[in-house]
Amino acid sequence: MKILVTLRDDDIAPRFDLTTEVLIVETGNSTPDANPRNILLPGASADELCSLIIKEGVTLVICGGIEDAHFQYLGWKKIQVIDKVIGPAAEALRLAQAGLLQTGAIVGQGVTPP
Amino acid sequence: MNPYEPSAFAGLDPLNLLNGLPHGVALIDNEGRIVSANRIFEAVTGYAAHDVRGVGCDFVFRSNPDIKRSIFENTFDAVDTLSLEGDIINVNRKKTLVRFFVSPLNSHNGHKIGFMVAMEDITALKELDRQRQAHSESQGILGHSPRMQEILDFIPILARTDTTLLITGETGTGKDLLAEAIHHESKRASSPFIKVNCGALPETLLESELFGHTRGAFTGAHADKPGMFRLAQGGTLFLTEIGDLPLALQVKLLTVLDDREFFPLGSSKKVRVDVRLITGTNRDLRQMVKEGTFREDLYYRLNVLRAHLPPLRERGDDTPLLLDHFLKLFADNLGKTIKGFSAEAMAELCRYSYPGNVRELRNIVEYAANVCAGNRIAPSHLPASIQAATLKAGGRPGSEGGEARRGEERTIMPPAADGNFGQGSTWSEIERGKILTALTTTGGNRSLAAQQLGWGRSTLWRKIKRYALD
Numbered sequence: 001m002k003i004l005v006t007l008r009d010d011d012i013a014p015r016f017d018l019t020t021e022v023l024i025v026e027t028g029n030s031t032p033d034a035n036p037r038n039i040l041l042p043g044a045s046a047d048e049l050c051s052l053i054i055k056e057g058v059t060l061v062i063c064g065g066i067e068d069a070h071f072q073y074l075g076w077k078k079i080q081v082i083d084k085v086i087g088p089a090a091e092a093l094r095l096a097q098a099g100l101l102q103t104g105a106i107v108g109q110g111v112t113p114p
Numbered sequence: 115m116n117p118y119e120p121s122a123f124a125g126l127d128p129l130n131l132l133n134g135l136p137h138g139v140a141l142i143d144n145e146g147r148i149v150s151a152n153r154i155f156e157a158v159t160g161y162a163a164h165d166v167r168g169v170g171c172d173f174v175f176r177s178n179p180d181i182k183r184s185i186f187e188n189t190f191d192a193v194d195t196l197s198l199e200g201d202i203i204n205v206n207r208k209k210t211l212v213r214f215f216v217s218p219l220n221s222h223n224g225h226k227i228g229f230m231v232a233m234e235d236i237t238a239l240k241e242l243d244r245q246r247q248a249h250s251e252s253q254g255i256l257g258h259s260p261r262m263q264e265i266l267d268f269i270p271i272l273a274r275t276d277t278t279l280l281i282t283g284e285t286g287t288g289k290d291l292l293a294e295a296i297h298h299e300s301k302r303a304s305s306p307f308i309k310v311n312c313g314a315l316p317e318t319l320l321e322s323e324l325f326g327h328t329r330g331a332f333t334g335a336h337a338d339k340p341g342m343f344r345l346a347q348g349g350t351l352f353l354t355e356i357g358d359l360p361l362a363l364q365v366k367l368l369t370v371l372d373d374r375e376f377f378p379l380g381s382s383k384k385v386r387v388d389v390r391l392i393t394g395t396n397r398d399l400r401q402m403v404k405e406g407t408f409r410e411d412l413y414y415r416l417n418v419l420r421a422h423l424p425p426l427r428e429r430g431d432d433t434p435l436l437l438d439h440f441l442k443l444f445a446d447n448l449g450k451t452i453k454g455f456s457a458e459a460m461a462e463l464c465r466y467s468y469p470g471n472v473r474e475l476r477n478i479v480e481y482a483a484n485v486c487a488g489n490r491i492a493p494s495h496l497p498a499s500i501q502a503a504t505l506k507a508g509g510r511p512g513s514e515g516g517e518a519r520r521g522e523e524r525t526i527m528p529p530a531a532d533g534n535f536g537q538g539s540t541w542s543e544i545e546r547g548k549i550l551t552a553l554t555t556t557g558g559n560r561s562l563a564a565q566q567l568g569w570g571r572s573t574l575w576r577k578i579k580r581y582a583l584d
Contacts, residue, residue: 011173014172014173014175014176014180015176015178015203017178017203018178018180064173064176065176065202065203065204065207066203066207067203067207067208067209068206068208071207083207084205086166086169086173086174104205106166106169
């Protein structure tokens with residue numbers, strides 16, 4: 001499973017279309033990838049991000065708010081999207097790998113402690 | 115001091131107060147976390163307030179621009195309310211256009227305890243604005259300024275009636291466009307809109323032009339001519355420059371307006387017409403009445419409804435809007451990829467007073483679009499007259515030595531000071547001027563001049579030959 005998490009600092013970015021950094025993790029059978037990749041995007045664009053997701057062969061996207069058009073598009077491309085997630089990216093990723101993360105989840109305290 | 119102290123209000127539940135407000139409202143603490151929110155906030159964002167209590171407001175609002183950053187950058191020390199527009203994505207994955215109002219909240223002892231963020235859904239308002247703008251654009255009238263909005267709002271009212279309308283305004287303000295827009299909005303839209311310039315023809319010809327003539331009415335009248343009044347039957351006749359209408363014809367026009375019928379030149383048969391008359395002028399008709407050059411009775415007959423178009427210098431932010439509009443228009447026509455104006459060029463253009471109003475602005479942009487070889491209009495692409503006028507009015511900030519350079523251009527560049535490029539300044543003349551400027555500034559070095567003009571050396575050589583500059 002290849003997971004892409006939209007990032008803003010250590011948290012999940014509030015909006016998919018305003019995301020400028022993503023984390024890509026490839027996991028085996030519940031084994032985290034040894035080499036997660038942080039990618040800084042040249043600019044915030046939902047369309048460009050969708051292209052990256054498809055190009056990278058991502059199978060699961062974890063993000064905050066996403067417009068319905070992009071959500072439907074990714075679904076049509078057989079990519080699972082868990083959206084409206086609020087909280088630290090690491091915690092959300094851990095829950096996703098355990099199969100416990102749900103759409104609209106508020107993980108941790110809703111934000112990474114300063 | 116007023117001794118009245120309503121003790122019952124001491125224990126007022128703030129949430130109860132917030133729920134009575136017509137907008138979504140959230141209370142935010144000094145860390146930017148949601149403390150409380152009202153029902154409309156829950157409806158707009160889709161989040162129940164108790165679910166997101168303590169969560170960073172930026173993660174709940176999901177706004178663009180980022181509301182939390184805006185709060186901490188602008189409002190934290192501010193006393194007044196901050197207002198900003200943007201959009202949010204709610205839990206239904208729907209993007210909603212909103213207007214935020216952020217106010218700091220203080221405790222009884224004056225300490226800042228947080229903020230109140232009120233959020234108004236403006237999707238419907240924006241859609242109305244968009245429709246109104248698209249409508250006015252389709253009529254060729256552009257303008258966001260309050261004075262133009264008044265005119266645009268007035269068009270449907272003016273279009274509903276057949277009453278005579280007088281449009282006043284300086285030259286180039288768009289009197290013709292307004293008259294045409296009113297015609298297209300009216301029930302007469304399917305009939306002709308005829309425009310006659312009263313200042314363009316001598317008196318005898320104008321009478322024949324307006325009212326028509328029969329064959330043999332005068333020397334050279336070889337055939338019947340219907341005249342503009344009859345051609346506009348069922349539609350609208352727009353008489354522009356009505357102040358130039360000769361006195362003899364003013365009487366005849368008054369009769370037509372009263373009786374709706376007239377005798378064409380040389381005819382003994384009355385013609386009845388059903389025409390809505392709109393007149394336009396840039397002259398002060400009241401003053402002309404005082405001077406005895408315009409009939410008072412006709413003035414009152416024409417001045418039943420009146421619309422005054424403001425000059426461009428009084429239209430505030432409409433100048434950048436019109437500049438962008440015309441630049442896109444001319445860049446498309448010329449097949450150029452000009453993205454916009456540089457900050458300096460825009461500042462210079464916004465400072466200029468435009469005595470010729472929108473017509474002058476349009477001509478300036480057309481000139482700049484023709485001259486510009488790059489992808490952004492720079493001050494050097496503007497007509498010398500603009501640069502001279504803005505220099506005279508206070509100069510361009512931070513441009514040392516620029517005056518001498520512009521002075522040089524002023525002697526070479528052809529456009530007239532009134533911005534009227536159509537008369538006496540062809541593209542060839544402009545191009546010749548540009549070549550001379552380039553050669554002068556490069557000390558006659560053709561390679562550098564060609565580079566400066568964005569041409570190859572051979573193109574420059576060909577053009578130098580064509581304009582006999584060698």
